[in-house]
Amino acid sequence: MTELVFYYHNTLPCAAFGVLEAAxxxxxxxxxxxxxxxxxxxAYVLVDSPTSRIVAIDFDNTITADVDFYLNLIDAYRSRHWEPVVCTLRDDDNENLLEIHDKLHDAGIRVYTTDGKKKRAFMLHEGISVGMWIDDYFPAITQFGTPLLVRNGIEY
Ligand SMILES: [Mg+2]
Structure with missing residues:
Protein backbone atom coordinates (compact mmCIF):
# COMPACT_ATOMS: atom_id res chain seq x y z
CA MET A 1 0.00 0.00 0.00
CA THR A 2 1.21 3.48 -0.81
CA GLU A 3 2.58 5.53 1.97
CA LEU A 4 2.07 9.25 1.61
CA VAL A 5 4.16 11.79 3.48
CA PHE A 6 2.30 14.91 4.56
CA TYR A 7 4.21 18.04 5.46
CA TYR A 8 2.80 20.23 8.20
CA HIS A 9 4.75 22.94 9.98
CA ASN A 10 2.73 25.16 12.22
CA THR A 11 3.04 25.92 15.88
CA LEU A 12 -0.48 27.21 16.53
CA PRO A 13 -3.40 24.82 16.99
CA CYS A 14 -5.31 24.28 13.75
CA ALA A 15 -8.65 22.47 13.95
CA ALA A 16 -8.64 21.68 10.22
CA PHE A 17 -5.33 19.91 10.65
CA GLY A 18 -6.75 17.95 13.58
CA VAL A 19 -9.28 16.30 11.26
CA LEU A 20 -6.56 15.38 8.77
CA GLU A 21 -4.25 14.15 11.53
CA ALA A 22 -6.96 11.85 12.87
CA ALA A 23 -7.61 10.49 9.36
CA ALA A 43 1.50 16.56 0.10
CA TYR A 44 1.87 19.98 1.65
CA VAL A 45 -0.61 20.93 4.35
CA LEU A 46 -0.56 24.71 4.56
CA VAL A 47 -2.58 26.67 7.07
CA ASP A 48 -3.99 29.93 5.80
CA SER A 49 -7.05 31.82 7.07
CA PRO A 50 -7.71 30.98 10.74
CA THR A 51 -11.41 31.84 10.42
CA SER A 52 -12.28 29.98 7.22
CA ARG A 53 -14.00 26.57 7.31
CA ILE A 54 -12.87 25.74 3.78
CA VAL A 55 -10.26 23.08 3.12
CA ALA A 56 -8.94 23.22 -0.45
CA ILE A 57 -7.64 19.92 -1.77
CA ASP A 58 -5.68 19.55 -4.98
CA PHE A 59 -6.69 16.85 -7.46
CA ASP A 60 -3.74 15.60 -9.54
CA ASN A 61 -1.19 13.66 -7.47
CA THR A 62 -2.98 14.66 -4.30
CA ILE A 63 -6.48 13.13 -4.35
CA THR A 64 -5.42 10.80 -7.16
CA ALA A 65 -2.56 9.51 -4.97
CA ASP A 66 -5.10 7.81 -2.67
CA VAL A 67 -8.69 8.40 -3.68
CA ASP A 68 -10.20 6.26 -0.91
CA PHE A 69 -8.26 8.12 1.76
CA TYR A 70 -9.49 11.46 0.45
CA LEU A 71 -13.08 10.27 0.13
CA ASN A 72 -12.96 9.37 3.83
CA LEU A 73 -11.30 12.68 4.62
CA ILE A 74 -14.00 14.61 2.74
CA ASP A 75 -16.65 12.82 4.82
CA ALA A 76 -14.73 13.53 8.02
CA TYR A 77 -14.56 17.23 7.24
CA ARG A 78 -18.22 17.43 6.32
CA SER A 79 -19.33 15.67 9.48
CA ARG A 80 -17.42 18.29 11.48
CA HIS A 81 -18.94 21.19 9.52
CA TRP A 82 -15.96 22.00 7.36
CA GLU A 83 -16.35 22.47 3.65
CA PRO A 84 -13.80 20.51 1.65
CA VAL A 85 -13.45 21.71 -1.95
CA VAL A 86 -11.26 20.69 -4.86
CA CYS A 87 -8.93 23.37 -6.23
CA THR A 88 -6.99 22.37 -9.33
CA LEU A 89 -4.74 24.09 -11.86
CA ARG A 90 -6.72 22.36 -14.61
CA ASP A 91 -9.11 24.38 -16.74
CA ASP A 92 -12.90 24.04 -16.62
CA ASP A 93 -13.06 21.80 -19.66
CA ASN A 94 -16.03 19.43 -19.33
CA GLU A 95 -13.82 16.35 -19.47
CA ASN A 96 -11.77 17.61 -16.54
CA LEU A 97 -14.86 18.20 -14.45
CA LEU A 98 -16.35 14.84 -15.39
CA GLU A 99 -13.13 13.05 -14.50
CA ILE A 100 -12.87 14.78 -11.12
CA HIS A 101 -16.50 14.21 -10.16
CA ASP A 102 -16.31 10.63 -11.40
CA LYS A 103 -13.18 9.86 -9.33
CA LEU A 104 -14.92 11.29 -6.29
CA HIS A 105 -18.06 9.25 -6.93
CA ASP A 106 -20.05 12.44 -7.39
CA ALA A 107 -19.55 13.44 -3.77
CA GLY A 108 -21.14 16.77 -4.64
CA ILE A 109 -17.96 18.63 -3.88
CA ARG A 110 -17.33 22.12 -5.25
CA VAL A 111 -14.55 22.13 -7.82
CA TYR A 112 -12.51 25.25 -8.59
CA THR A 113 -10.43 25.23 -11.76
CA THR A 114 -7.82 27.96 -11.89
CA ASP A 115 -6.59 27.24 -15.44
CA GLY A 116 -2.96 27.50 -14.36
CA LYS A 117 -3.36 30.56 -12.16
CA LYS A 118 -1.88 30.61 -8.65
CA LYS A 119 -4.56 29.12 -6.46
CA ARG A 120 -4.51 31.48 -3.50
CA ALA A 121 -4.93 34.63 -5.58
CA PHE A 122 -7.55 32.91 -7.72
CA MET A 123 -9.66 31.88 -4.73
CA LEU A 124 -9.39 35.29 -3.07
CA HIS A 125 -10.54 36.80 -6.36
CA GLU A 126 -13.55 34.47 -6.17
CA GLY A 127 -14.19 35.84 -2.68
CA ILE A 128 -13.05 32.66 -0.95
CA SER A 129 -10.42 32.59 1.74
CA VAL A 130 -9.13 29.10 2.41
CA GLY A 131 -8.51 27.80 5.90
CA MET A 132 -6.13 25.03 4.91
CA TRP A 133 -4.62 23.75 1.67
CA ILE A 134 -3.58 20.21 0.84
CA ASP A 135 -1.47 20.06 -2.32
CA ASP A 136 1.44 18.07 -3.71
CA TYR A 137 2.89 21.20 -5.33
CA PHE A 138 3.11 24.24 -3.09
CA PRO A 139 4.18 26.67 -5.87
CA ALA A 140 0.68 26.19 -7.30
CA ILE A 141 -0.76 27.96 -4.30
CA THR A 142 1.32 31.10 -4.08
CA GLN A 143 4.50 32.63 -5.47
CA PHE A 144 7.72 32.72 -3.50
CA GLY A 145 8.19 35.59 -1.09
CA THR A 146 4.75 35.49 0.50
CA PRO A 147 3.93 35.28 4.22
CA LEU A 148 2.03 32.03 3.65
CA LEU A 149 5.26 30.19 2.82
CA VAL A 150 7.14 31.76 5.71
CA ARG A 151 4.37 30.92 8.13
CA ASN A 152 4.37 27.32 7.00
CA GLY A 153 8.11 26.87 7.31
CA ILE A 154 8.95 26.66 3.59
CA GLU A 155 10.69 30.02 3.40
CA TYR A 156 12.45 31.86 6.17
MG1 LIG B 1 -1.19 18.34 -7.91
Missing amino acids: IKMHGKHKIITQFDEFSID
Missing part, protein backbone atom coordinates in the same frame (compact mmCIF):
# COMPACT_ATOMS: atom_id res chain seq x y z
CA ILE A 24 -3.89 9.84 8.84
CA LYS A 25 -3.65 8.02 12.19
CA MET A 26 -6.73 5.97 11.35
CA HIS A 27 -5.29 5.07 7.96
CA GLY A 28 -2.09 3.80 9.54
CA LYS A 29 0.27 3.91 6.53
CA HIS A 30 0.56 7.60 5.78
CA LYS A 31 2.66 9.87 7.93
CA ILE A 32 3.24 13.51 8.86
CA ILE A 33 6.61 15.25 8.87
CA THR A 34 7.32 18.77 10.11
CA GLN A 35 10.72 19.38 8.49
CA PHE A 36 10.66 20.90 5.01
CA ASP A 37 12.33 18.38 2.70
CA GLU A 38 10.85 18.68 -0.75
CA PHE A 39 12.27 15.34 -1.86
CA SER A 40 10.31 13.30 0.64
CA ILE A 41 7.05 15.26 0.72
CA ASP A 42 3.98 13.96 -1.12
Whole structure:
Protein backbone atom coordinates (compact mmCIF):
# COMPACT_ATOMS: atom_id res chain seq x y z
CA MET A 1 0.00 0.00 0.00
CA THR A 2 1.21 3.48 -0.81
CA GLU A 3 2.58 5.53 1.97
CA LEU A 4 2.07 9.25 1.61
CA VAL A 5 4.16 11.79 3.48
CA PHE A 6 2.30 14.91 4.56
CA TYR A 7 4.21 18.04 5.46
CA TYR A 8 2.80 20.23 8.20
CA HIS A 9 4.75 22.94 9.98
CA ASN A 10 2.73 25.16 12.22
CA THR A 11 3.04 25.92 15.88
CA LEU A 12 -0.48 27.21 16.53
CA PRO A 13 -3.40 24.82 16.99
CA CYS A 14 -5.31 24.28 13.75
CA ALA A 15 -8.65 22.47 13.95
CA ALA A 16 -8.64 21.68 10.22
CA PHE A 17 -5.33 19.91 10.65
CA GLY A 18 -6.75 17.95 13.58
CA VAL A 19 -9.28 16.30 11.26
CA LEU A 20 -6.56 15.38 8.77
CA GLU A 21 -4.25 14.15 11.53
CA ALA A 22 -6.96 11.85 12.87
CA ALA A 23 -7.61 10.49 9.36
CA ILE A 24 -3.89 9.84 8.84
CA LYS A 25 -3.65 8.02 12.19
CA MET A 26 -6.73 5.97 11.35
CA HIS A 27 -5.29 5.07 7.96
CA GLY A 28 -2.09 3.80 9.54
CA LYS A 29 0.27 3.91 6.53
CA HIS A 30 0.56 7.60 5.78
CA LYS A 31 2.66 9.87 7.93
CA ILE A 32 3.24 13.51 8.86
CA ILE A 33 6.61 15.25 8.87
CA THR A 34 7.32 18.77 10.11
CA GLN A 35 10.72 19.38 8.49
CA PHE A 36 10.66 20.90 5.01
CA ASP A 37 12.33 18.38 2.70
CA GLU A 38 10.85 18.68 -0.75
CA PHE A 39 12.27 15.34 -1.86
CA SER A 40 10.31 13.30 0.64
CA ILE A 41 7.05 15.26 0.72
CA ASP A 42 3.98 13.96 -1.12
CA ALA A 43 1.50 16.56 0.10
CA TYR A 44 1.87 19.98 1.65
CA VAL A 45 -0.61 20.93 4.35
CA LEU A 46 -0.56 24.71 4.56
CA VAL A 47 -2.58 26.67 7.07
CA ASP A 48 -3.99 29.93 5.80
CA SER A 49 -7.05 31.82 7.07
CA PRO A 50 -7.71 30.98 10.74
CA THR A 51 -11.41 31.84 10.42
CA SER A 52 -12.28 29.98 7.22
CA ARG A 53 -14.00 26.57 7.31
CA ILE A 54 -12.87 25.74 3.78
CA VAL A 55 -10.26 23.08 3.12
CA ALA A 56 -8.94 23.22 -0.45
CA ILE A 57 -7.64 19.92 -1.77
CA ASP A 58 -5.68 19.55 -4.98
CA PHE A 59 -6.69 16.85 -7.46
CA ASP A 60 -3.74 15.60 -9.54
CA ASN A 61 -1.19 13.66 -7.47
CA THR A 62 -2.98 14.66 -4.30
CA ILE A 63 -6.48 13.13 -4.35
CA THR A 64 -5.42 10.80 -7.16
CA ALA A 65 -2.56 9.51 -4.97
CA ASP A 66 -5.10 7.81 -2.67
CA VAL A 67 -8.69 8.40 -3.68
CA ASP A 68 -10.20 6.26 -0.91
CA PHE A 69 -8.26 8.12 1.76
CA TYR A 70 -9.49 11.46 0.45
CA LEU A 71 -13.08 10.27 0.13
CA ASN A 72 -12.96 9.37 3.83
CA LEU A 73 -11.30 12.68 4.62
CA ILE A 74 -14.00 14.61 2.74
CA ASP A 75 -16.65 12.82 4.82
CA ALA A 76 -14.73 13.53 8.02
CA TYR A 77 -14.56 17.23 7.24
CA ARG A 78 -18.22 17.43 6.32
CA SER A 79 -19.33 15.67 9.48
CA ARG A 80 -17.42 18.29 11.48
CA HIS A 81 -18.94 21.19 9.52
CA TRP A 82 -15.96 22.00 7.36
CA GLU A 83 -16.35 22.47 3.65
CA PRO A 84 -13.80 20.51 1.65
CA VAL A 85 -13.45 21.71 -1.95
CA VAL A 86 -11.26 20.69 -4.86
CA CYS A 87 -8.93 23.37 -6.23
CA THR A 88 -6.99 22.37 -9.33
CA LEU A 89 -4.74 24.09 -11.86
CA ARG A 90 -6.72 22.36 -14.61
CA ASP A 91 -9.11 24.38 -16.74
CA ASP A 92 -12.90 24.04 -16.62
CA ASP A 93 -13.06 21.80 -19.66
CA ASN A 94 -16.03 19.43 -19.33
CA GLU A 95 -13.82 16.35 -19.47
CA ASN A 96 -11.77 17.61 -16.54
CA LEU A 97 -14.86 18.20 -14.45
CA LEU A 98 -16.35 14.84 -15.39
CA GLU A 99 -13.13 13.05 -14.50
CA ILE A 100 -12.87 14.78 -11.12
CA HIS A 101 -16.50 14.21 -10.16
CA ASP A 102 -16.31 10.63 -11.40
CA LYS A 103 -13.18 9.86 -9.33
CA LEU A 104 -14.92 11.29 -6.29
CA HIS A 105 -18.06 9.25 -6.93
CA ASP A 106 -20.05 12.44 -7.39
CA ALA A 107 -19.55 13.44 -3.77
CA GLY A 108 -21.14 16.77 -4.64
CA ILE A 109 -17.96 18.63 -3.88
CA ARG A 110 -17.33 22.12 -5.25
CA VAL A 111 -14.55 22.13 -7.82
CA TYR A 112 -12.51 25.25 -8.59
CA THR A 113 -10.43 25.23 -11.76
CA THR A 114 -7.82 27.96 -11.89
CA ASP A 115 -6.59 27.24 -15.44
CA GLY A 116 -2.96 27.50 -14.36
CA LYS A 117 -3.36 30.56 -12.16
CA LYS A 118 -1.88 30.61 -8.65
CA LYS A 119 -4.56 29.12 -6.46
CA ARG A 120 -4.51 31.48 -3.50
CA ALA A 121 -4.93 34.63 -5.58
CA PHE A 122 -7.55 32.91 -7.72
CA MET A 123 -9.66 31.88 -4.73
CA LEU A 124 -9.39 35.29 -3.07
CA HIS A 125 -10.54 36.80 -6.36
CA GLU A 126 -13.55 34.47 -6.17
CA GLY A 127 -14.19 35.84 -2.68
CA ILE A 128 -13.05 32.66 -0.95
CA SER A 129 -10.42 32.59 1.74
CA VAL A 130 -9.13 29.10 2.41
CA GLY A 131 -8.51 27.80 5.90
CA MET A 132 -6.13 25.03 4.91
CA TRP A 133 -4.62 23.75 1.67
CA ILE A 134 -3.58 20.21 0.84
CA ASP A 135 -1.47 20.06 -2.32
CA ASP A 136 1.44 18.07 -3.71
CA TYR A 137 2.89 21.20 -5.33
CA PHE A 138 3.11 24.24 -3.09
CA PRO A 139 4.18 26.67 -5.87
CA ALA A 140 0.68 26.19 -7.30
CA ILE A 141 -0.76 27.96 -4.30
CA THR A 142 1.32 31.10 -4.08
CA GLN A 143 4.50 32.63 -5.47
CA PHE A 144 7.72 32.72 -3.50
CA GLY A 145 8.19 35.59 -1.09
CA THR A 146 4.75 35.49 0.50
CA PRO A 147 3.93 35.28 4.22
CA LEU A 148 2.03 32.03 3.65
CA LEU A 149 5.26 30.19 2.82
CA VAL A 150 7.14 31.76 5.71
CA ARG A 151 4.37 30.92 8.13
CA ASN A 152 4.37 27.32 7.00
CA GLY A 153 8.11 26.87 7.31
CA ILE A 154 8.95 26.66 3.59
CA GLU A 155 10.69 30.02 3.40
CA TYR A 156 12.45 31.86 6.17
MG1 LIG B 1 -1.19 18.34 -7.91
